[in-house]
Amino acid sequence: MTLTQAIKRPTLHEELVDRLRNLVVDDTLKPGEKVPEKELCEAFGVSRTPLREALKVLASEGFVVLQANRGARVARVTRQELEDTFPVISRLEQLAGELACAHLEDAGIADIEARHRDMVQAYHARDRQAYFQANQDIHQALIRGAQNEILESHHKLLAGRVRRARFMVNLSDERWAEAIDEHERMMAKLRARDADGLGQLMKLHMMNKFAAHIKAIDAGGDAEPEG
Amino acid sequence: MTLTQAIKRPTLHEELVDRLRNLVVDDTLKPGEKVPEKELCEAFGVSRTPLREALKVLASEGFVVLQANRGARVARVTRQELEDTFPVISRLEQLAGELACAHLEDAGIADIEARHRDMVQAYHARDRQAYFQANQDIHQALIRGAQNEILESHHKLLAGRVRRARFMVNLSDERWAEAIDEHERMMAKLRARDADGLGQLMKLHMMNKFAAHIKAIDAGGDAEPEG
DNA sequence: TGACTGAATTATGAATTCATAATTACGTTT
DNA sequence: AAACGTAATTATGAATTCATAATTCAGTCA
Numbered sequence: 001m002t003l004t005q006a007i008k009r010p011t012l013h014e015e016l017v018d019r020l021r022n023l024v025v026d027d028t029l030k031p032g033e034k035v036p037e038k039e040l041c042e043a044f045g046v047s048r049t050p051l052r053e054a055l056k057v058l059a060s061e062g063f064v065v066l067q068a069n070r071g072a073r074v075a076r077v078t079r080q081e082l083e084d085t086f087p088v089i090s091r092l093e094q095l096a097g098e099l100a101c102a103h104l105e106d107a108g109i110a111d112i113e114a115r116h117r118d119m120v121q122a123y124h125a126r127d128r129q130a131y132f133q134a135n136q137d138i139h140q141a142l143i144r145g146a147q148n149e150i151l152e153s154h155h156k157l158l159a160g161r162v163r164r165a166r167f168m169v170n171l172s173d174e175r176w177a178e179a180i181d182e183h184e185r186m187m188a189k190l191r192a193r194d195a196d197g198l199g200q201l202m203k204l205h206m207m208n209k210f211a212a213h214i215k216a217i218d219a220g221g222d223a224e225p226e227g
Numbered sequence: 228m229t230l231t232q233a234i235k236r237p238t239l240h241e242e243l244v245d246r247l248r249n250l251v252v253d254d255t256l257k258p259g260e261k262v263p264e265k266e267l268c269e270a271f272g273v274s275r276t277p278l279r280e281a282l283k284v285l286a287s288e289g290f291v292v293l294q295a296n297r298g299a300r301v302a303r304v305t306r307q308e309l310e311d312t313f314p315v316i317s318r319l320e321q322l323a324g325e326l327a328c329a330h331l332e333d334a335g336i337a338d339i340e341a342r343h344r345d346m347v348q349a350y351h352a353r354d355r356q357a358y359f360q361a362n363q364d365i366h367q368a369l370i371r372g373a374q375n376e377i378l379e380s381h382h383k384l385l386a387g388r389v390r391r392a393r394f395m396v397n398l399s400d401e402r403w404a405e406a407i408d409e410h411e412r413m414m415a416k417l418r419a420r421d422a423d424g425l426g427q428l429m430k431l432h433m434m435n436k437f438a439a440h441i442k443a444i445d446a447g448g449d450a451e452p453e454g
Numbered sequence: 455t456g457a458c459t460g461a462a463t464t465a466t467g468a469a470t471t472c473a474t475a476a477t478t479a480c481g482t483t484t
Numbered sequence: 485a486a487a488c489g490t491a492a493t494t495a496t497g498a499a500t501t502c503a504t505a506a507t508t509c510a511g512t513c514a
Binding site for chain 1: 238240276279281283284286287289295308311312314315318319321322326375376377378381385
């Protein structure tokens, strides 16, 4: 009976961690906003204990900040943090690209090709939502294709911190075209299974995305009200 | 009064997270071992609530694994996990090396030089303990020198998972000499502020360390008893 | 009228309690 | 005596309670 796989029934606090993290990542809970335990408890229909456990985890992941005796607030993504995060993400994506070239089956590559076509189509249709989704799927597939759980989990955390819905509205036409071009070249490297080449391009792609964000932030001057 | 710095009185569960993590990292709590809440509560003199919050955080950091209704166990570092972790760490160290070259002041480099000399001295004295300490200090200083908190925190987590005391006993004379040589070359690159060169060497250094660990594990056949 | 003091309220950190799943101990049956 | 089934015990997930730090608000005085 050593083969028996443990049945996975998610415990209450695990469920809450996921739910709350999603609320932060998809920008339902805005940065700097207070996270009142009471309201969330009645919203989710749970007691404070599992919710507080979840908040502690979210805090260690960096999605919320805890102030002693003053509860939790959604973490602000400061410019400094962006500047720290992107170089790290870009290196993780580089590694992912290299490993994906080595580990992906032909079927996996074909699947990414399909999503790439979806993305290009969304680009021509100027469908930001569809583009965003396809883009995310591609990166996700490449990370998964690396078959490295540590890489995947750390990437997921960092990507979650940075991926706030509002960033997408910052996508300029110029940068959008550039990004598409970068993806085309990435696909070529992937088809050729040029591991180092793909890694290099993915790193660059991330750093270019980074530059575009910074530019948009400097131009738009994100209000970032109150504390 | 806007300059008033909030006084930092660590909350109970934060303290516990650190304490418990240390117990795991320094191998006081052995991999696979059960982490009984009751005993730890009376050992630390706290109630179950903060301790359980701490365990949730430790679990999200990967130091313990929680099984529903069956409590927490110290996470085992499997071979697969080592194989996943080292490539990621090596890339983080590579980035750290590049950034450290760019950001470290001369004084910072001099400090690392001093610790390097300590390390070489410990090597010649065959003092594994002192060597280990100096080595860790050097890597730590380089990571800190990168001045990237995201990089630092993620590196710390991964290093903590891998850094179990017993690994040091695996250090063969051959590998030890090799490691010293690698460090010598790293120092040369750092002095020259050759960012890419140092990054490259640090990546390699980590992967060589990785290979040595794997070799030792395969040879020694770590017993890894019970589940 | 506006700023300060202090009580009342609220929210949070932590302890305790409760319900239930898991484990252990025991007795029965073959 | 071994194996199964069931009851007793234990440990855990979650709710509730308690103590205290923060915040709010009313009242006072300049």
